[in-house]
Amino acid sequence: MKNNTNVFIKNRGILIFFAVMLLAPFLIGLLEGSSPAVILNNRGSMSKFLEGLGIEIFILAMFALSYDLLFGITGLLSFGHSMFFAVAAYLTGIALKTMHLPFWQVVLLVLLVAVIQALLFSLVLPRVKGVTFTLVSLGLASVFHIIVMSSDMINLTGADVGLQGVPVPAFISPVSERLRFYVIALSLLVATFLFYRRFVASPTGRVCVAIRENEGRAKMLGYNTTLFKIVVMVISSLTASIAGLLHALYQPIISPGVADLGYTVMGLLIVLVGGVGTLSGAIVGAFALRLLDFTLRRYIGESAAIITGAIYVIFVLFVPYGIIGTMNLRQFKTKQGWQRLLGLLKPKE
Amino acid sequence: MTVRDTIIETQDLTKYFGAMVAVDGVSIKIQAGTLHAIIGPNGAGKTTFFNLLSGNLKPTSGKVFYKGVDLTGKPIHRMIHLGMGRSFQITNIFPNLTVHENIRLASQAMENMNFRLLLDTAKMDRCEQRTAEVIERVGLKNQSYLPARVLSHGDQRKLELGMILAPDPELLLLDEPTAGMATDQVPELITLIQDVQKSGTKTVILVEHNMNVVMSVSDRITVMHQGKVIAEGTPAEIAANHEVQTAYLGGLYDLNL
Numbered sequence: 001m002k003n004n005t006n007v008f009i010k011n012r013g014i015l016i017f018f019a020v021m022l023l024a025p026f027l028i029g030l031l032e033g034s035s036p037a038v039i040l041n042n043r044g045s046m047s048k049f050l051e052g053l054g055i056e057i058f059i060l061a062m063f064a065l066s067y068d069l070l071f072g073i074t075g076l077l078s079f080g081h082s083m084f085f086a087v088a089a090y091l092t093g094i095a096l097k098t099m100h101l102p103f104w105q106v107v108l109l110v111l112l113v114a115v116i117q118a119l120l121f122s123l124v125l126p127r128v129k130g131v132t133f134t135l136v137s138l139g140l141a142s143v144f145h146i147i148v149m150s151s152d153m154i155n156l157t158g159a160d161v162g163l164q165g166v167p168v169p170a171f172i173s174p175v176s177e178r179l180r181f182y183v184i185a186l187s188l189l190v191a192t193f194l195f196y197r198r199f200v201a202s203p204t205g206r207v208c209v210a211i212r213e214n215e216g217r218a219k220m221l222g223y224n225t226t227l228f229k230i231v232v233m234v235i236s237s238l239t240a241s242i243a244g245l246l247h248a249l250y251q252p253i254i255s256p257g258v259a260d261l262g263y264t265v266m267g268l269l270i271v272l273v274g275g276v277g278t279l280s281g282a283i284v285g286a287f288a289l290r291l292l293d294f295t296l297r298r299y300i301g302e303s304a305a306i307i308t309g310a311i312y313v314i315f316v317l318f319v320p321y322g323i324i325g326t327m328n329l330r331q332f333k334t335k336q337g338w339q340r341l342l343g344l345l346k347p348k349e
Numbered sequence: 350m351t352v353r354d355t356i357i358e359t360q361d362l363t364k365y366f367g368a369m370v371a372v373d374g375v376s377i378k379i380q381a382g383t384l385h386a387i388i389g390p391n392g393a394g395k396t397t398f399f400n401l402l403s404g405n406l407k408p409t410s411g412k413v414f415y416k417g418v419d420l421t422g423k424p425i426h427r428m429i430h431l432g433m434g435r436s437f438q439i440t441n442i443f444p445n446l447t448v449h450e451n452i453r454l455a456s457q458a459m460e461n462m463n464f465r466l467l468l469d470t471a472k473m474d475r476c477e478q479r480t481a482e483v484i485e486r487v488g489l490k491n492q493s494y495l496p497a498r499v500l501s502h503g504d505q506r507k508l509e510l511g512m513i514l515a516p517d518p519e520l521l522l523l524d525e526p527t528a529g530m531a532t533d534q535v536p537e538l539i540t541l542i543q544d545v546q547k548s549g550t551k552t553v554i555l556v557e558h559n560m561n562v563v564m565s566v567s568d569r570i571t572v573m574h575q576g577k578v579i580a581e582g583t584p585a586e587i588a589a590n591h592e593v594q595t596a597y598l599g600g601l602y603d604l605n606l
Contacts, residue, residue: 201469203462210454213443220403220441222429222458222516231464 011194013280018190025051025179042178051182053294055174055250058185059243061286062192064270065279066239071268072277073200074232075212077134079264080141084117084237086259088244090148093163093254094156103169107245114241115234122230129215138261145259163254174250185246189283192239196279199235208232212277273315275322284323317341354416356381356520356552357402362411364397371397373576374411379569381519384546384553386563388587389573390597395556396438398573399524402554403435404428415520429458434513435522438556440505444498448489448508451497453480455515479515487511487541503534510538514545521545521553527562535559539566564588572596 008015028047029039038044063085070076088110095106124136148157157163168174174181199205207228210218218225248254257263266289274285292311296304318337319326326332355378364372372394379385387395400406402413404425413420415431428435443451453470456479462468471477484490487507492500497508506526513521526542527535539562546553557563563570563584570587572580574596580587587593 195467198467198469201471202466203457203460203468203470203473204464204466206450206454206457206470207463209446210443213445214441217441217443218454219426220405220429220435221455221512222426223463224424224426228463231466 011197014190014193014197017283018186021054021186022183024054025182040179042176048178051178052174052250053290055178055182055185055246057286057290058182058189059246059250060266060270060290061283062189062243062246063240064267064274064282064286065189065192065196066236066243067264067267068271068274068277068279068282069196069199069232069239070236072271072279072281073205073212074208074229075215076229076232077130078121078137079134079261080121080137080139081236081240081267082259082261082263083141083144084114084240085244085247085263086148086256087113087117087144088241089248089254089258090157090163092245092248093166096168097163097166098156110241110245111238114237117241118230118234118237121233121237122226125229125233126226141259141261141264145256148256148259157256158254160256161253162256163248164252166248166254168249172249181250185250188242188246192242193279193283200279204228204231269312271322273312273322275325275328278322278324278328281322281324288323317344354381355379356416357554358414359402360412360414362398362401362413363409364394364401364406365409370576372401372408375573375576375578376411377571377578377581379552379554381552382550383568384543384555384566386555386557386567386570387573388557388560388563388570392575393573394576395573396524399435399522399554399556403433403522429516429518432519433522434516434518434520436509436513436524436526438524438528440502440509442497442505442509442512445496447494448497448500449480449484449493451508452483452511452515453477455512456480456483459516483511483515486514488537503530503538506530506538507541510541517549519551521551523553523555525556525558527557527559535562542566 025039025044025047026036028050029036029044032044032046034044034047039047042048066084067078067081070078070081091110091113092106095101095109096103101109121137121140124133124140128136147153149160151159153159171177172181172184200209207218207223207225210221210223211225211228215225244258247258270285270289271282272285273288274281274283293304293308296307300307317340318334319332321329358378360376362372362375363370375398387398389395397406401408404420404423404427408421415433418431420428420431423431443454446454453476456476457463457470457473460473460476462473484493487510489500489504489507489511492504497505500508506528510523510526513523523542527538530538542553542555543566545551555563555567565584567584570582570584571578572587572590572593579596580590580593582590
């Protein structure tokens with residue numbers, strides 16, 4: 001086993017990603033004939049549009065990363081993960097719009113609430129396992145979804161219309177300071193990724209992997225597994241909440257859609273497409289999913305969903321370990337994929 | 350033989366599964382530094398008794414004392430920190446992790462570094478050193494970086510023993526360590542268990558079906574039948590015991606003495 005101790009060599013993939021993404025707006029600017037100065041002033045139309053798409057992907061990737069830590073690393077399948085994201089998004093919106101709090105207080109509040117939510121989950125963690133945990137988490141998130149959607153809350157949350165008109169602080173306005181917003185979102189994503197990488201290699205992270213593999217054995221080895229699950233829950237919730245905060249600042253409307261099961265499932269799909277438990281798969285998957293969705297919608301329209309669905313099915317059959325997972329294994333077997341497909345079509349005796 | 354301290358003691362230990370009694374009022378004392386075997390026909394309650402000792406099951410009534418401390422109701426993850434390690438009848442390892450990682454996780458449990466979120470495990474020198482020692486000891490050095498699932502059954506049993514040895518426990522509870530092993534691999538593992546017990550003055554409690562093994566390695570033997578202890582003594586005493594012979598012959602077990 002080779003042990004590269006150099007931090008830069010060990011993380012070269014993500015550092016190259018960071019550099020490329022930083023340069024991308026300027027390169028696109030050059031292609032459409034605007035100088036770097038124009039880009040810095042947020043006046044290049046094509047690059048500004050693509051920066052926006054980039055921000056959406058970075059936010060999605062952060063959300064998916066937090067899901068991969070929970071599901072891919074620790075083996076906790078939560079169907080309530082969108083709650084962390086949505087609570088942060090709505091809290092940001094309400095704190096800025098209704099409570100008129102200064103921005104730094106909003107950030108602190110969001111982080112604090114993230115920890116409280118994670119601890120709420122940790123009440124049920126030692127009591128329920130496997131599918132039961134999945135359903136309980138779905139229940140918790142559904143309660144929040146119902147509250148957000150209720151017409152009694154229309155003044156606060158905008159109910160089914162969504163929360164609109166959030167006053168975003170001028171220095172990170174997604175309209176006039178989009179490049180800055182883009183760089184902040186990118187940096188947060190890269191920082192989170194680097195932290196997660198370290199975490200997985202740390203004693204705590206190794207125990208989380210052990211919990212995924214065989215929780216009973218981890219207990220017998222002397223680990224209080226519940227404690228480790230709570231730690232992971234808190235980290236995951238904090239990450240998803242930061243993503244939710246960025247989402248609330250970036251999007252003109254915070255839709256109640258971010259609070260429902262669909263949003264959690266999207267995180268799950270991103271992780272599955274990218275590669276479960278690989279971390280980098282969350283970033284790759286977010287790019288793949290968002291760009292696929294964007295392209296199909298642009299050329300086909302709303303009915304694109306059926307094609308997206310078909311692509312997912314083909315993906316699960318032919319690339320079951322996800323993009324990064326398959327790359328790591330260095331095996332892509334088309335034959336097995338066909339066999340799985342035929343197995344699906346063949347009627348059961 | 351000198352008089353030694355009692356390391357583990359049970360008082361009237363009873364476990365019911367519904368209306369069926371699996372362990373019925375067992376009171377035994379096991380001396381520190383001995384290799385103590387528990388034998389009995391299938392269904393005698395040996396594994397249940399083990400699960401009560403290690404805390405995997407809670408007794409219906411009765412108590413377990415480890416070095417004079419009442420263990421009843423203590424969570425399982427505390428046991429290893431008290432100096433107790435146990436293996437399972439069915440191999441219980443982390444199949445998708447490497448041999449090295451399996452053992453490393455077992456030794457990491459004893460370090461007070463479990464919540465250092467940014468520490469690189471490769472830099473935990475003491476833990477790495479201990480891992481290398483244990484891997485060497487159980488003879489899996491050449492398979493260190495293979496996933497545990499690809500090992501042969503015999504090697505997986507060795508790996509499991511390694512996972513128990515890594516935290517250096519005083520008391521080892523081994524539930525049929527040779528179960529399912531190829532006959533030619535059994536002596537190797539038994540020698541290993543004896544070595545460990547002798548060199549470290551450890552106590553080993555062993556559940557075993559292989560009578561040749563039991564008779565040759567044990568200091569003392571407890572015989573269980575239908576949840577009760579029917580005899581206890583040295584291997585010679587047990588072999589001569591009439592009641593033991595009846596229990597085995599009455600059951601469907603071939604006591605190949």
